[in-house]
Amino acid sequence: MTTRVTDVADQQRFEITDDEGTVLGVAEYERRPGVVVFTHTEVDPRQEGHGIGSTLVREALDAVRAAGERIEPRCPFVRAYVEEHPEYRDLVVDPVG
Template sequence: MSMLVEDNPAAHQFEILVDDSLAGFAAYEQRPGVVVFTHTEVEPAYEGHGVGSTLAREALDQVRNRGDRVVARCPFISAYIDRHPDYRELLVDPDRKA
């Protein structure tokens, strides 16, 4: 199973493709220097296969590489950051979840 995460700025979301099929997305609002994650969804057929975690990790890595910060309004992204504290540095306010 090959997975690819791409930013789709026109749709305001990071998308994960599994074997060239759209398997999920992490929606966001772009603000100057800040990405506000609002909602993450994985298609039911792909749940339990690490698709959501791969999407979160690679989306956060892309945000980090751009030099942007994160507001994690999305519970999935927030929980991912809680489980992977090396991403806490991306949070606009690390002591505030949303």
């Protein structure tokens, strides 16, 4: 299965979809100047355990980095992902841990 992560700015969320355009998960956020505040991440329960959430968060964080912004990981899943992947810690406004 091929997936695609898209920033759906008008809904303030990143979505991960499959080949058919089915939404498999979302990472919701709020924007402040220069900061993306991740508030909630959810993956379709049928897709859990297949790396969908990790792919979603990784690509969302890469998009934030490419835009020259930083993050505030209020969402526990995003916070845990950053803790497990130190290469993203420099994006955190208030460092995790």
